[in-house]
Amino acid sequence: MRAIRPSIKLPDTETRSVLLGFQERIDTLLADDGPADIDSCGKPIPAATYFEDLRFAVALTLATWPAVELLAPNRAIARIVEGEAQRLRIRAHRGRRGTKAETLRMAPFIVPPTSSLVRGAVLNTAAQLLEGWNQRSLPIVVGGALRGHGGLRRYLQQRVEISAALRSLLEAQLPRTDRR
Numbered sequence: 001m002r003a004i005r006p007s008i009k010l011p012d013t014e015t016r017s018v019l020l021g022f023q024e025r026i027d028t029l030l031a032d033d034g035p036a037d038i039d040s041c042g043k044p045i046p047a048a049t050y051f052e053d054l055r056f057a058v059a060l061t062l063a064t065w066p067a068v069e070l071l072a073p074n075r076a077i078a079r080i081v082e083g084e085a086q087r088l089r090i091r092a093h094r095g096r097r098g099t100k101a102e103t104l105r106m107a108p109f110i111v112p113p114t115s116s117l118v119r120g121a122v123l124n125t126a127a128q129l130l131e132g133w134n135q136r137s138l139p140i141v142v143g144g145a146l147r148g149h150g151g152l153r154r155y156l157q158q159r160v161e162i163s164a165a166l167r168s169l170l171e172a173q174l175p176r177t178d179r180r
Helices: 014-030 047-064 074-094 116-134 138-147 150-158 164-171
Strands: 037-040 044-045
Touching: 014 047, 014 074, 014 116, 037 047, 044 047, 047 074, 047 116, 047 138, 047 150, 047 164, 074 116, 116 138, 138 150, 138 164
Parallel strands: none
Antiparallel strands: 037 044
């Protein structure tokens, strides 16, 4: 069976600008003279830890899509992320009974996309998730998706590398029985 690939067109000028701006931001973080700390979930954390938070935010974005669709910078990026999320959801269900989120495996959502355009769109949206925690509705949206997704909850419980700020915000959304 052939893998489903989202149809990807070259991005419009606005989308290219958004993605290049995000790439410049990441380049700044990785530079020798880059900042030692960066905000994640409204709190300053070491830049290296930010990348762990971003990795988890990518899995969260893809596994809970479309719950976090409002964070995509524009509709073109949302369509790219949506295509990738659908493709991964199919892979996550492969060999599983039922289609409930509770049965999803997390492995497909953890592997970065191979297309640089898809990877940029997903990373950009995931970064918005880390920056959007101060929006009142975001924890509710993510919390609902997190409570309904067993694989994501188990992954969170195993991911010790994410920042304390992100972990506490996510765990606050979990049922009491799933907290560490």
